[in-house]
Amino acid sequence: MNDIILEISDLSAGYEERDILQEISLFIREKSFVGIIGPNGSGKSTFMQVLARSLPVRNGDIVLMGDSLQSWSFRDFGKIVGYVPQESDIKFRYPVYNVVMMGRNPHIERFRSPSAADHEAVQKALQQTGTEELARRPITDLSGGERQRVMIARVLAQDPVLLLLDEPFAHIDIHHQYELIRIIRETSRDKRAVIGVFHDINLAAAYCDQLVLMNDGKIRAFGKPEEVLTTSLLKEVFRISPVIDVNPTTGTPYVYVEEKWKKSDGLKPRIHLISGGGTGSYLISLLSRSGYSLSCGVLAENDSDCLMARKYDIPTLTEPPFSRLSQETEEKLAELVQKADIVIVTSMPVGWGNYPNIRVLEQIDPHKILCILPSSEPYLPDFTSGVATDTIKRLLSNGAQKRSNPGELMEILQTTQIVNDS
């Protein structure tokens, strides 16, 4: 149990009369990287301020490396804990180098000058944060992102055992954001624990060992990113409808927010989409969100178009992968295309397995067929020795329309009057 450097039990704190933080209990192990996430006003920054001692503890205990937080002298406290507040607003024109050197203050004896080791630490921190070229410039002349990098340089020069970051990357561009978080994680693995408040849940999930989810001044959940980032917790705390995917570069959870789409309304034309191999995914999402009543198929069950259709809850005809269309499915398909006001065909790969999807179109009025195809041949990846392409050409010459991008398609749909069969 000796590897616990910070132990918080039953903490409450706040401003004036109101308790913002309540019943906070948490252990931080050394060399761990803990991210704090939560909605605005959930108490994340207040929590950081309490840990940095800029806000007093009202109730409960904070124990830092075996001693109560209050019992530490500020000088020794500064050797152990570093803090980057959300906003630091330096009004005087200190050169960047001097600002970073302030991080060494707890290590320099009073009335002594900075040693060679101190200068070395500052130099290294400037290098790590890419602020070397700014070293001689006044801090007041820098942009918001540059300033934040200087603040991170200062805390790296300070070299604390426990690092507190309050939304440190808010104004920093994506390149430096990833550069800095990697450096911070690396140094955390070597020697220090990091507690960071993150606005970006996915960034926190990708780099933190553990996440603390805060809500209403309390800790709602604490654990590994995949334990905390669950649909139900995110829905409850952030009031969003999350879709939790996997970040392809880190293998960590990745949270999307589901888009709200219009309910299909009966006034718009009914559309049947014939696609495959991902060529229809964008159309499925676009048409569904625009409120068209859509059907799809026939699609292979693992086709990405099929997954997309399922996400939007669209009636879809399916077959097991690589199998031929059964008689029964083909009949259902014929029925769907007959009922549709418009049938859209994409530039999908066609083999003998899904050729019936195209063949069925010869049974209906070619004027209600819309093909989204390249402007010139080959129209589609054809694995039927040209049979599918010939069918398409026949349809086009009989009156089917052809467009080369979905934007044009939307224009046509908006001007199409519903041809009422009845």
Added chain:
Amino acid sequence: MNTIRNILILAGLGCAVVIAILLSVLTGPVDISLADILTGVVNDKTKELILFDIRMPRAIAAALVGAGLACAGAAMQTLFRNDLADPYTLGTSAGGAVGVSLAIISGVAMLVPVAAFCGAIGSAFLVYILAAQKKRLSTGNLLLTGIAVSMFFSSVVSVCLVLSGKNMHQIMFWLMGGLWNTSWADIPLLLITLIPAGILVLFSRDLNIMSCGEAETRTLGIDPEKTKLLLLGISAGITGLVVSVSGSIGFIGLVSPHIMRIITGPDHRVLIPASLGCGALLLVCADTISRTWLGDLPVGIVTAFFGAPFFLMLVRRRADL
């Protein structure tokens, strides 16, 4: 590089102050030439008196008062992280004025310096007590409290002015600030103000960090509450002493740290001594001008009259950067 530049600036300022004092001693309604000084003057008792017992202590007092105000001003600007703060932000000027007014009205003009000192220090203490909450002092509260207390004391002074009858001009002159009453006896008192200035230089690293914002001070090894008390105490102490000698002279405490921050940068190790030099230089010049060509007008009027346009110029130039 920077260190050498800073040493040169400080040395230059030091020389300038000494030269200004010498020139000031030589300037005045009664002509005394350099030759007179070099030959020992002795041939004229009156000239000797004017030179050594009137002009000399007055010039040195002007230098020390200017230095003290500048140092107190620098401390306040650091405390408030605002370069518009000055030694009187804590109500020291108005508080001193109340003390002086009461002393004059009650007919104990002898006690004016003591009353001024007590009034100034008392006001600063009152502002601190009113602004501090649960051992923590918010500089925003402190600023507002200072303004409120100043306004309250100013109204008390106005009442005193109305009641003072024929003594009114005495109070008025104190309010404007001047150095016409200074003698060698005031010098040791004013020299004391250099001690707190030295303390500020010793704590310059803490002050630098304080001036960058309070949130991170504790994790950078500094107790901000103690540092605030140090700054408050030093500023109030210096201002109280200075005000007891010269009345409340405006503008020097605001403008000197400001000018030097533009020239030397904000590092207190250089800023504090440089501000001392600048304040001394400015007040010696202003006082010499006032007593030589302006019929010994209260020097506070001169500092504001010349200082304000000069300050505006600096502010406008800085906005261009």
